[in-house]
Amino acid sequence: MFGREGLSFPTCFVQSLATLFLSQLMASSLNPCVEEITNITYRCMELNLSGVPAEIPPSTQNLDLSFNPLESLTSNYFSAVPALRFLDLTRCHIQTIEDYAFEDLHNLLTLILTANPLWHLGSKAFYSLTSLQKLVAVEDNISSLADLPIGHLQTLQELNVAKNNVDSLKLPKYFSNLTFLQFLSLKSNKISSISIGDLHVLQGEKGRNLTLVLSMNDIKYIQLGSFEGIHLHELSLRACFENTSVMKACIQGLAGLQVNRLVLGEFRNIARVEDFSNGLLDGLCQVQLQEFVFICFQRFDNCTDTLFDCLVNTSTVRLVDIYLNQVSAVPTASRIHQLECRTCKFSEVPALKLSSFKELRVLRITKSKYLTGFRQKFMDLPNLEVLDLSENRLSFIQCCSFYLDETPKLKHLNLSFNSVISMSGGLPLNELVSLDFQHSKLDSLGTVPVFLSLGKLIYLDISYTNTHVESQYTFCGLDSLQVLKMAGNSFKDNNLGDSFTKLTQLLTLDVSSCKLIQVSLSTFSSLGKLQKLNISHNKLLTFDHSAYKPLQALTVLDFSSNQLTVLTEKALESLPSSLVHLDLSYNLLDCSCNHLSFLKWAKEHGELLWSTELMVCNSPEHLKNVSMLNFDLSSCQLSAVLVAVYVGTALTGVVFLFLIYKYYFNLYYGLVLLSGCRRYADRDDTYDAFVIHSSKDIEWVRKELVETLEKGVPPFQLCLHYRDFTPGVPVASNIIHEGFLSSRKVIAVISNHFMESKWCSFEFEIAQSWQFVEGRAGIILIVLEDVDKVLLRRKLGLSRYLKRNTYLEWKDREISRHLFWRQLRTALLDGKTEPGRGGN
Amino acid sequence: MKMLNVAILILVLFYPSLSTKWPTHPVCKENDLEIYYKSCDPVQDFALSIDGCSNILMNTFNIRAATVLRHNIKELSIKVNLILNGKSILEYSQKLCEPNGRRFIFCGKKKGEHIYYEGPVTLGIHEIPQGEYTVSVMLYNEDHLTIACADFTIKKK
Numbered sequence: 001m002f003g004r005e006g007l008s009f010p011t012c013f014v015q016s017l018a019t020l021f022l023s024q025l026m027a028s029s030l031n032p033c034v035e036e037i038t039n040i041t042y043r044c045m046e047l048n049l050s051g052v053p054a055e056i057p058p059s060t061q062n063l064d065l066s067f068n069p070l071e072s073l074t075s076n077y078f079s080a081v082p083a084l085r086f087l088d089l090t091r092c093h094i095q096t097i098e099d100y101a102f103e104d105l106h107n108l109l110t111l112i113l114t115a116n117p118l119w120h121l122g123s124k125a126f127y128s129l130t131s132l133q134k135l136v137a138v139e140d141n142i143s144s145l146a147d148l149p150i151g152h153l154q155t156l157q158e159l160n161v162a163k164n165n166v167d168s169l170k171l172p173k174y175f176s177n178l179t180f181l182q183f184l185s186l187k188s189n190k191i192s193s194i195s196i197g198d199l200h201v202l203q204g205e206k207g208r209n210l211t212l213v214l215s216m217n218d219i220k221y222i223q224l225g226s227f228e229g230i231h232l233h234e235l236s237l238r239a240c241f242e243n244t245s246v247m248k249a250c251i252q253g254l255a256g257l258q259v260n261r262l263v264l265g266e267f268r269n270i271a272r273v274e275d276f277s278n279g280l281l282d283g284l285c286q287v288q289l290q291e292f293v294f295i296c297f298q299r300f301d302n303c304t305d306t307l308f309d310c311l312v313n314t315s316t317v318r319l320v321d322i323y324l325n326q327v328s329a330v331p332t333a334s335r336i337h338q339l340e341c342r343t344c345k346f347s348e349v350p351a352l353k354l355s356s357f358k359e360l361r362v363l364r365i366t367k368s369k370y371l372t373g374f375r376q377k378f379m380d381l382p383n384l385e386v387l388d389l390s391e392n393r394l395s396f397i398q399c400c401s402f403y404l405d406e407t408p409k410l411k412h413l414n415l416s417f418n419s420v421i422s423m424s425g426g427l428p429l430n431e432l433v434s435l436d437f438q439h440s441k442l443d444s445l446g447t448v449p450v451f452l453s454l455g456k457l458i459y460l461d462i463s464y465t466n467t468h469v470e471s472q473y474t475f476c477g478l479d480s481l482q483v484l485k486m487a488g489n490s491f492k493d494n495n496l497g498d499s500f501t502k503l504t505q506l507l508t509l510d511v512s513s514c515k516l517i518q519v520s521l522s523t524f525s526s527l528g529k530l531q532k533l534n535i536s537h538n539k540l541l542t543f544d545h546s547a548y549k550p551l552q553a554l555t556v557l558d559f560s561s562n563q564l565t566v567l568t569e570k571a572l573e574s575l576p577s578s579l580v581h582l583d584l585s586y587n588l589l590d591c592s593c594n595h596l597s598f599l600k601w602a603k604e605h606g607e608l609l610w611s612t613e614l615m616v617c618n619s620p621e622h623l624k625n626v627s628m629l630n631f632d633l634s635s636c637q638l639s640a641v642l643v644a645v646y647v648g649t650a651l652t653g654v655v656f657l658f659l660i661y662k663y664y665f666n667l668y669y670g671l672v673l674l675s676g677c678r679r680y681a682d683r684d685d686t687y688d689a690f691v692i693h694s695s696k697d698i699e700w701v702r703k704e705l706v707e708t709l710e711k712g713v714p715p716f717q718l719c720l721h722y723r724d725f726t727p728g729v730p731v732a733s734n735i736i737h738e739g740f741l742s743s744r745k746v747i748a749v750i751s752n753h754f755m756e757s758k759w760c761s762f763e764f765e766i767a768q769s770w771q772f773v774e775g776r777a778g779i780i781l782i783v784l785e786d787v788d789k790v791l792l793r794r795k796l797g798l799s800r801y802l803k804r805n806t807y808l809e810w811k812d813r814e815i816s817r818h819l820f821w822r823q824l825r826t827a828l829l830d831g832k833t834e835p836g837r838g839g840n
Numbered sequence: 841m842k843m844l845n846v847a848i849l850i851l852v853l854f855y856p857s858l859s860t861k862w863p864t865h866p867v868c869k870e871n872d873l874e875i876y877y878k879s880c881d882p883v884q885d886f887a888l889s890i891d892g893c894s895n896i897l898m899n900t901f902n903i904r905a906a907t908v909l910r911h912n913i914k915e916l917s918i919k920v921n922l923i924l925n926g927k928s929i930l931e932y933s934q935k936l937c938e939p940n941g942r943r944f945i946f947c948g949k950k951k952g953e954h955i956y957y958e959g960p961v962t963l964g965i966h967e968i969p970q971g972e973y974t975v976s977v978m979l980y981n982e983d984h985l986t987i988a989c990a991d992f993t994i995k996k997k
Binding site for chain 2: 045046066067088090091112114115136138139163216239267268269270295296320321342343
């Protein structure tokens with residue numbers, strides 16, 4: 001058994017291997033390319049394809065076939081994809097491009113042929129590319145520009161033939177057809193000399209928009225006059241010269257050139273020119289320059305260079321990565337408007353030397369880790385508008401009245417990303433429009449008002465400057481301020497307080513990461529114009545609607561990364577109608593059903609809320625980290641069926657109670673009948689009640705009492721003297737026999753007439769004594785009207801009885817009547833039996 | 841049949857890692873210092889050599905490196921991670937290429953282009969501490985796509 005398995009294992013392995021590769025092969029043949037945009041963009045990089053895959057739809061506009069072994073492009077190669085606008089054929093081992101290879105690609109804008117060992121290009125290879133704007137033929141084994149059959153590509157804007165074997169700059173005649181050409185790169189070719197006539201096709205204004213890159217050609221010689229009468233947009237000559245003297249001679253060969261931007265220099269790892277000897281750039285005196293860029297030049301013999309000598313008429317000079325630690329001599333007539341020193345080696349701001357550039361408008365000295373000191377002051381620079389000293393390691397005191405009081409037009413000052421800046425004496429820069437101190441440690445800001453004279457300042461950035469705002473006068477004087485960024489600082493008591501009351505023009509305020517725990521009611525009271533507020537990364541627990549109410553112009557509110565649990569209904573109502581972006585992510589949101597209105601609101605305002613996927617519930621526990629917008633609101637609502645059941649039950653109950661109330665007597669009577677109670681069966685109760693009343697009240701008795709009780713349900717049988725007394729029998733006997741002995745109860749109708757009647761008094765007295773003999777409550781008193789108290793007092797027995805017993809009062813009002821009848825019926829029902837049985 | 845399934849499963853589990861394994865190349869092999877590297881880019885290997893390993897102890901030494909670009913490098917950043925016992929103890933990153941200041945010769949090159957860099961590298965440390973540790977180096981472009989990636993194993997006695 002084991003042996004068999006041992007034997008079959010390699011077979012299995014091979015089988016599985018075959019299955020695997022087969023499946024991979026199938027998968028790749030089914031769906032070889034990555035579809036980035038359906039029917040538009042397909043990426044088929046490195047899939048071992050040998051042609052355009054059949055699955056690519058004809059509507060495709062962007063196709064990347066790079067790193068596939070296409071070998072050769074035959075005619076009509078791309079006829080299946082005629083809508084192409086971008087075609088990448090990088091490293092496709094293409095050796096041959098036959099005529100009409102790109103037939104039908106009338107819309108193609110970009111063709112990339114990087115790193116293909118081309119040895120045969122058909123003279124009509126690029127035919128029908130009538131829209132082509134960009135052709136990249138880097139590392140393509142091209143040895144001459146004349147070999148490229150591109151003369152008919154009149155729409156061409158960019159031609160990149162870097163890293164080929166081109167050995168001459170001689171531009172063929174067809175370049176005069178390429179009137180839209182803006183960029184021609186011949187970087188890293190084999191051009192060793194430039195002669196008169198090479199650039200003949202660019203004579204006059206034809207090269208005016210052209211950027212010509214000749215960097216990394218080993219140029220030994222430029223014939224004087226080669227560039228005579230040529231006007232270029234940009235000329236780049238980095239790392240072209242093997243030593244100082246070649247460089248100097250070649251620059252002299254540029255004489256007569258007119259160029260907007262000239263780029264000279266080397267690279268970090270290529271430094272062949274030994275040093276900057278005197279007169280290295282003298283040739284530039286014969287060149288008309290707008291902008292001069294000098295990049296990656298390491299060897300300066302200090303104070304002996306003549307860097308600026310021939311840059312008198314240049315308006316912009318950029319020195320990038322230059323190992324210059326002192327400013328060279330400045331010619332008196334210098335017209336440099338803009339000077340930038342990026343990653344230079346100054347150890348101190350060379351303010352005194354730089355002050356010789358009298359025309360200077362923009363000065364930038366940035367990104368130098370050696371620049372630490374600022375001791376000299378700028379002397380009389382009447383035109384300086386922009387001073388950028390950011391990303392150095394400057395640390396200085398007396399900012400900035402001492403250094404800058406002779407730069408009256410200064411509008412933009414950037415001292416960000418430096419070490420320590422001590423502010424004292426204020427900033428006497430009346431014209432200043434923007435001021436940036438971010439990430440530099442600022443001393444003494446926050447306690448004294450230093451911005452008093454900056455009435456025109458619009459932009460102020462003091463983010464992460466270690467500022468502690470103690471005084472509410474810190475921002476005094478900033479009457480025009482529109483943007484205040486001060487993230488990463490702190491406030492007194494961690495409360496914004498009244499710091500911003502003077503900033504009535506403010507549009508943008510960033511107070512994120514300021515450890516805030518509170519916002520005062522009056523903080524935003526004068527910020528009616530504020531549009532953007534970032535108060536994220538603080539420790540705010542609530543959104544106090546009354547504090548934020550003045551912000552009626554607010555469009556963006558970032559409240560993320562606080563400790564907010566909920567926005568109350570009032571807060572939701574007070575949110576300004578102009579708001580288009582509200583960020584509540586990274587808060588401690590409470591998704592319990594108590595805050596249903598907030599949850600509902602959040603769902604309805606998905607377009608207003610940003611980073612909604614990060615708006616997760618913090619509580620209750622079982623919903624932790626659930627996205628708030630995915631929260632199921634229905635879990636908070638009772639189901640409709642349940643509600644129907646509840647309502648139905650309640651309604652039924654009410655109806656039931658009402659019915660019981662309404663038919664109380666019928667029911668009770670029925671119950672009595674059913675129970676068959678025979679407690680009083682032995683008694684001969686013919687009547688339910690004997691009515692004692694004055695004959696003058698007979699109207700009421702007949703109309704109300706008899707009518708209601710005898711004809712109502714349950715029917716009561718009343719004993720009435722005018723109806724039920726047997727004739728021929730003495731009145732007293734009738735009263736005793738028919739009245740008291742045959743009736744269970746006695747109803748006395750008390751009125752003034754009652755008290756006047758002798759028969760009534762007699763009957764009442766008998767009733768009282770009868771009640772006493774029977775030993776049960778049998779008299780029901782009905783007081784018909786307001787009785788005469790004097791009369792009542794005379795009837796001593798009655799008045800005492802009324803005082804001690806409850807009685808019914810008749811009032812001619814609907815509610816009182818209802819109650820009256822109810823009470824009376826209850827009293828009468830007491831002891832009622834089934835009439836039939838009771839009779840026997 | 842069961843056996844076949846198991847075999848397929850094992851193969852499928854290990855196949856991707858098998859396919860992305862690049863060989864370990866030695867850079868230095870001296871008495872007290874050994875350095876190896878291995879490409880951690882799943883797509884390709886790359887070539888690297890150091891001119892004279894003894895120089896590595898000095899401040900600046902020359903390297904030669906070559907690779908083929910799979911992506912454009914309008915911007916290029918380097919991230920170095922020192923790993924000891926599987927834990928990262930030091931991280932360093934820097935931008936090598938910016939569109940506005942192309943300091944190195946390879947800055948701004950496009951996809952498909954061959955890169956060959958020969959030049960000095962400054963480590964900024966004066967002594968390599970004793971022990972065995974890993975230095976992970978990654979180069980990535982403006983879209984955070986990997987340009988090159990290598991894990992160096994350094995053994996110092």
